[in-house]
Amino acid sequence: MPSALNQSxxxxxxxxxxxxxxxxxxxxxxxVHVHFTQDSPRTxxxxxxxxxxxxxxxxxxxxxxxxxxxxxxxxxxxxxxVNIQLGEVITDAVNxxxxxxxxxxxxxxxxxxGQGQTIWHLPLPELFEGNQSRAHLDxxxxxxxxxxxxxxSLGNFRVSDxxxxxxxxxxxxxxxxxxxxxxxxxxxxxxxxxxxxxSILPRGAVEECYDFDTGxxxxxxxxxxxxxxxxQQEYDKDGAMGQKGKVDQSVVDRVLQGPYFVHDIPKTTGRxxxxxxxxxxxxxxxxxxxxxxxxxVATITRITAQSLADAYERWGPPGGVDEIYLGGGGSYNPNIxxxxxxxxxxxxxxxxxxxxxxxxxxxxxxxxxxxxxxxVGRPMIVPKRTESDRPGVVGQIQPGKxxxxxxxxVAQFWGDFPEEDVKCTTEMILLPSLCNS
Numbered sequence: 425m426p427s428a429l430n431q432s433x434x435x436x437x438x439x440x441x442x443x444x445x446x447x448x449x450x451x452x453x454x455x456v457h458v459h460f461t462q463d464s465p466r467t468x469x470x471x472x473x474x475x476x477x478x479x480x481x482x483x484x485x486x487x488x489x490x491x492x493x494x495x496x497x498x499x500x501x502x503x504x505x506v507n508i509q510l511g512e513v514i515t516d517a518v519n520x521x522x523x524x525x526x527x528x529x530x531x532x533x534x535x536x537x538g539q540g541q542t543i544w545h546l547p548l549p550e551l552f553e554g555n556q557s558r559a560h561l562d563x564x565x566x567x568x569x570x571x572x573x574x575x576x577s578l579g580n581f582r583v584s585d586x587x588x589x590x591x592x593x594x595x596x597x598x599x600x601x602x603x604x605x606x607x608x609x610x611x612x613x614x615x616x617x618x619x620x621x622x623s624i625l626p627r628g629a630v631e632e633c634y635d636f637d638t639g640x641x642x643x644x645x646x647x648x649x650x651x652x653x654x655x656q657q658e659y660d661k662d663g664a665m666g667q668k669g670k671v672d673q674s675v676v677d678r679v680l681q682g683p684y685f686v687h688d689i690p691k692t693t694g695r696x697x698x699x700x701x702x703x704x705x706x707x708x709x710x711x712x713x714x715x716x717x718x719x720x721v722a723t724i725t726r727i728t729a730q731s732l733a734d735a736y737e738r739w740g741p742p743g744g745v746d747e748i749y750l751g752g753g754g755s756y757n758p759n760i761x762x763x764x765x766x767x768x769x770x771x772x773x774x775x776x777x778x779x780x781x782x783x784x785x786x787x788x789x790x791x792x793x794x795x796x797x798x799x800v801g802r803p804m805i806v807p808k809r810t811e812s813d814r815p816g817v818v819g820q821i822q823p824g825k826x827x828x829x830x831x832x833x834v835a836q837f838w839g840d841f842p843e844e845d846v847k848c849t850t851e852m853i854l855l856p857s858l859c860n861s
Contacts (some may be wrong), residue, residue: 434839437462439830440474441790442518442575444538446510446564448694449642449753450486451658453479453517453538454788457527460796465841469602472855475525475648476785478532479517480664485509491797493695503563506749511568518573529573534830537795537819538788540564545685545694546583551683560592566822576824578795584819589812593692594621594635596790598805601625601633602852603779609716609746612736613776615786616754618643619694620732623807626741630850634809636689638735640698642754649701652717660721663759669722672710676726678708681760685731689739690810720761729760733767744768749776751786780857794819800834803848815848 435710438461445454457475462468489506492498518536522529540562549556560582570577582592600613600623609717611625620641645666646659660666679685684697707720715723736745748771755775765773775783797804798819806813 426447432840434464434691435833435836436464437834437837439534439796439799439833441792441795442521442536443790443795444514444517444536445627445788445791446481446514446539446541447752447787449541449646449659450481450541450618451753452481452492453514454784455521456785456788456792457521457525457533458789458792458796460700460793462837463840465642465846468851468853469849470855473781473785473789473857473859475521475527475594476782476788476859477521477524478737478784479520482513485513489543490700493543494700496696500517506543507565508568511562511565513574514538514540514564515572518569518575529575530826533573533575533824534833535795535799536569536573536575537581537798537838538564538791539582540566540579542582542694544696545593545692546696547586547593547692548684548687551687551697558586560586560779566820570822570824573628574825576799576827576830577822578742578819579822581791581794581798582797584816588814588816588818590690590807590810591690593636593694595794596787597623597633597635597807598848599786599790599793600635601630601805602793602849603781603854604629604749605668606632606747610741610743612740612745612748612751612785614732614748614752614755616641616728616732616750616752616757616760617787619698620728620752620754622732622735622748624739624741624745631805632808633805634689634807636735636739637692638811639685639693639731640728641698641752642728642729642757643695643698644703644706645721645754645757647700648707648717648721648724650700651704651707652720659753660757661723663725663757664723665718666725666757666759669718669720671714672715672719672723673726675706675710675723676730679727680731680734685734709770724731724759725759726763729763730767730834732760733764736768745771747772747774749774749778750847751776751781751783753784755783755832763783778860785859797849799830801839802846805850807849
């Protein structure tokens with residue numbers, strides 16, 4: 425560990441973190457290995473991406489989890505088993521990641537953190553029938569991860585955020601603003617995963633960022649492709665199937681008049697609202713009127729693309745967005761991106777890999793930052809345009825074998841720094857990536 429004293433009488437900070445993310449599409453676990461350093465509590469945090477990888481979700485477990493969510497019928501027995509099985513998958517993913525990239529969990533990783541797999545997300549109960557209340561459930565038991573890796577592990581970031589009065593998603597406005605806030609340009613960071621979301625970064629104001637889910641990203645498209653290929657194909661590679669079809673604009677317009685799309689921000693969503701069943705119903709309706717499978721995929725893809733463009737126009741910053749940085753699997757679908765470019769002709773639209781972050785890595789990177797800041801004991805930037813501006817440290821900690829060592833290191837970093845002066849990080853330097861992926 426570095427020994428030079430910082431301005432608080434403590435030592436510089438150095439923590440290496442694995443962030444993981446199992447997204448709504450359930451195609452696998454994204455992993456990043458990140459090195460965070462900071463000379464003192466009053467100097468910028470530095471972040472360097474060391475490695476990135478993707479670990480496939482086991483097909484049997486994916487099918488079980490998707491069935492559980494789609495049917496919304498289960499037992500305490502199944503919930504207990506799935507929680508452990510998802511924890512084992514993430515443990516396997518982390519161990520594979522370290523072996524594949526030739527680094528040691530014992531000496532090269534201090535913390536592991538992520539959300540596990542989102543099972544149920546209900547931030548807006550007023551959109552559902554019945555006596556609903558705000559709730560959220562992630563699975564992927566962190567006790568299993570800590571025991572299986574020996575590394576202190578963190579989770580439950582979304583529930584922690586909801587406990588402070590917000591919606592628990594998208595949760596990455598702070599990371600996006602620290603990475604890409606610009607003094608003279610309005611920027612956005614667009615993620616097109618299973619669910620699509622973006623962060624708006626108003627010019628010259630790191631703490632004025634805000635984010636929300638726009639609606640379905642790839643979740644409808646994936647469901648339609650599975651439907652028409654009998655599960656032989658999981659997604660529309662390069663938009664090839666949708667490109668062969670004709671968009672039924674009347675279906676697009678009707679779907680986009682649904683309650684979620686017209687609901688004001690803040691808002692987040694998931695498979696509970698935009699699940700496979702809804703996508704299949706749209707396809708069945710179109711097929712009955714003579715549409716082809718390709719027409720259905722083209723139309724469902726347009727629902728995603730148009731919902732993005734509409735959201736930028738409705739909730740973007742005054743003067744519009746100058747630049748959009750793209751991440752997530754949907755960034756590879758030209759039927760989405762070309763439509764977005766047509767609707768926003770004055771906006772520069774580029775992949776987030778332009779700043780050295782792989783397209784699939786951004787949300788795992790977000791969990792790495794959340795993990796680091798939670799263990800260090802700092803709140804994150806609270807996004808604007810949310811129900812609550814209450815700051816707080818988010819996440820829960822499961823000690824691993826290394827807990828004593830890293831706890832001592834963090835205590836030495838803070839030294840005699842006054843607790844009342846601990847604030848959220850508002851300046852971060854992204855160091856050149858060492859990642860070749």
